[in-house]
Structures are given as structure tokens and as C-alpha cells.
Amino acid sequence: LGAEHPDTLTTRCNLCVALYGQRKFGEAEARCREVLGAQRRVFGAEHPDTRQTSQLLAKISNHT
Numbered sequence: 001l002g003a004e005h006p007d008t009l010t011t012r013c014n015l016c017v018a019l020y021g022q023r024k025f026g027e028a029e030a031r032c033r034e035v036l037g038a039q040r041r042v043f044g045a046e047h048p049d050t051r052q053t054s055q056l057l058a059k060i061s062n063h064t
Contacts, residue, residue, distance in 0.1 A: 004038045006049075012038075013053055016060070025063040032057045 001008050012035045019028035036057055039050040 004042050029060045029064050
């Protein structure tokens with residue numbers, strides 16, 4: 001599918017959530033930043049998935 005396919009981005013974001021749940025905040029933050037950048041390129045900044053990932057990143061960043 002490719003690194004920036006919408007399904008791949010969803011899966012990558014789900015990985016960020018799993019890492020956050022495992023308290024691996026540093027890794028979760030790094031991966032979330034990568035996903036967010038890709039989502040902005042693919043979907044745009046105002047897309048619901050992009051906004052949700054942005055909120056997740058803010059939540060993760062509070063723990064690092």
C-alpha cells in the first residue's frame with residue numbers, strides 16, 4: 001500500500017496509541033510526529049484524522 005496510503009496512516013496512528021498505552025512516550029511521540037506530517041501532506045491540516053493525530057500528539061507530549 002505504501003507509507004502514506006490512508007490505511008497505512010491509520011495503522012501507524014493506532015501503533016502510536018498502543019505505544020502510549022504501554023507508556024513508551026518517547027517512541028510514541030516520535031512516531032506520532034511522523035504520522036502527523038504524512039497526514040498533513042496526504043489529507044491536509046483540517047482533515048478529521050489529521051486533527052485527531054494532532055490531539056494525540058499533544059496528549060503524548062504532556063508525558064515526555
